[in-house]
Structures are given as structure tokens and as C-alpha cells.
Amino acid sequence: MIKYTNMVDVLTPDKVGEAELYEFEITIDGLTRAKLTSVRNHGHDEFEGQQVGRFMGLKVSNTLVMTDTEMERRTNDEFIRRAHGRVLIAGLGMGVVLFPLCEKKEVTHITVVEKSRDVLALVIPQLPPYMREDVRFDIADIFEYEPDTQYDCIYFDIWPSVNSDNYPEMKRLFDKYKPHQTAHPDRYMSAWRINDCREQHQEDVFYSAQLKLLRPDMYEQMLEQDKVVEVPNDILESVRILMGGYID
Numbered sequence: 001m002i003k004y005t006n007m008v009d010v011l012t013p014d015k016v017g018e019a020e021l022y023e024f025e026i027t028i029d030g031l032t033r034a035k036l037t038s039v040r041n042h043g044h045d046e047f048e049g050q051q052v053g054r055f056m057g058l059k060v061s062n063t064l065v066m067t068d069t070e071m072e073r074r075t076n077d078e079f080i081r082r083a084h085g086r087v088l089i090a091g092l093g094m095g096v097v098l099f100p101l102c103e104k105k106e107v108t109h110i111t112v113v114e115k116s117r118d119v120l121a122l123v124i125p126q127l128p129p130y131m132r133e134d135v136r137f138d139i140a141d142i143f144e145y146e147p148d149t150q151y152d153c154i155y156f157d158i159w160p161s162v163n164s165d166n167y168p169e170m171k172r173l174f175d176k177y178k179p180h181q182t183a184h185p186d187r188y189m190s191a192w193r194i195n196d197c198r199e200q201h202q203e204d205v206f207y208s209a210q211l212k213l214l215r216p217d218m219y220e221q222m223l224e225q226d227k228v229v230e231v232p233n234d235i236l237e238s239v240r241i242l243m244g245g246y247i248d
């Protein structure tokens, strides 16, 4: 099991420009409500395994970009488990993944690319000295960054939430960074919650393909009634056949 550090034990609430670190409490009442809402909205419990207690959150321009709750930890597990050699991470956030990564003897070098100068100025001084010295921090937008070396593991963790639109961005980043991977047989490149984003993206593509195949009168009817009309089976079948080639 991967050992994460409780961010309340290492970080102090503070604000630099657009970046703000703050502490919050998860109570049993709040957790129960969040679990129920998650099951109702997503069909599963996003907060599985979550404990009550105090946690840290990071806001950038007043938008919550991350916390160190159980979901954030669980969804980074695979990357940390597979990380080895030279590692490139996009998105410093609170440095949650840096703590377990720095403990892995298989990891020989870490570069973090972060686009917010304020996040860097807020978080880096609060990290333990060994991280400040051993990890390379570059300020840049990962879509523009030009690495000067190759990496065994590349991980994109720049999105504040799971979203269908993240998926095309992930694919763009994979294309851009492919030439910067080493030839190591266990090389790894991934992005935070990529499977969930892919699934949502596929649903969106499928839905818009369905819309395009509707007869104009049905489309009008749908807009008028502001609801989804029953799509006849033959149209659904055509969509399925067309979308059969849509594999990633």
C-alpha cells in the first residue's frame, strides 16, 4: 500500500497571489451527504474509503484545484506504483504525489512543470529541504514546455476535475511527449483519471452522433420540448455501427 503524507502535517494555510492553501474538516455528516450525492449523480461512491478529519485544499484563482482526500490519493496510486527512473510530472498542486515518489528507490530523478508562478511560490518553500534540492521545478505551461531530456515516466495531472473535454487534451499531450520518452521497456505515460475522462468523452461523442443522425423533425421536436426524444432502434443501430471504429 502506498503511504501518503497528510498535507495538514506539512503545509500551512497561506496565500500568494492567485494561489491559496487552506485547511478544512470532513465531518461524518458532510461525508454522508457527499457519499449520497455521489451515488445519486455518478452511480458510484467517489468517497469510498474516505476518513473524517482535517485536510488541505489548494485554490487557484478561487477555483478548487485539489485536496489530499482519499479519492485524490487512490486515483494517483497507479502512477506512483509504476514510477521509476526519470520522471516528469505536469502540475505541482500541493506536491501530494512527490512525497511517496521521493521515497521510491526506483525513481532517480523528478522534474515538475507548473504553470502558476504563485503555486510554485506558495508551495515549494513549504516542502521539506530534500525535495526543494532534489526535485527540479520548471515554470511553464505543459502544452508549450520543451523538455531538454527524455523520461521513463510522464504524468499529466493538471485538471481540477474529471471532464469529457480533458480527454482530447490528454491525447494532444501524449502526442507531444511521445518523442520525449525513453526506450525503457517499462516506460509509462498517463494522465490523472484518464479512463474516467475517456468514458465521458465517448459518451459525449456517441450522444452527439446520435443527435446528428436524428431526422430534422425529431431534432426540432427535441429542441422544442427541451428533452431527449426516444431514438428509434434503427437509428441507434446505425450509430453503434458507425461508432464501432471509435476505440480510443
Ligand SMILES: C[S@@+](CC[C@H](N)C(=O)[O-])C[C@H]1O[C@@H](n2cnc3c(N)ncnc32)[C@H](O)[C@@H]1O
Residues within 6 Å of the ligand: 060, 065, 066, 089, 090, 091, 092, 093, 094, 095, 096, 097, 098, 113, 114, 115, 116, 119, 140, 141, 142, 143, 157, 158, 159, 160
Ligand atoms: C490537480 S493539481 C496537481 C496535483 C499534484 N500532482 C499533487 O500531487 O499535488 C493541478 C496543478 O496543475 C497546474 N496546471 C494547470 N494547467 C497547467 C498547465 N497547462 N501546465 C502546467 N501546470 C498546469 C495547476 O496550477 C495546479 O497546480
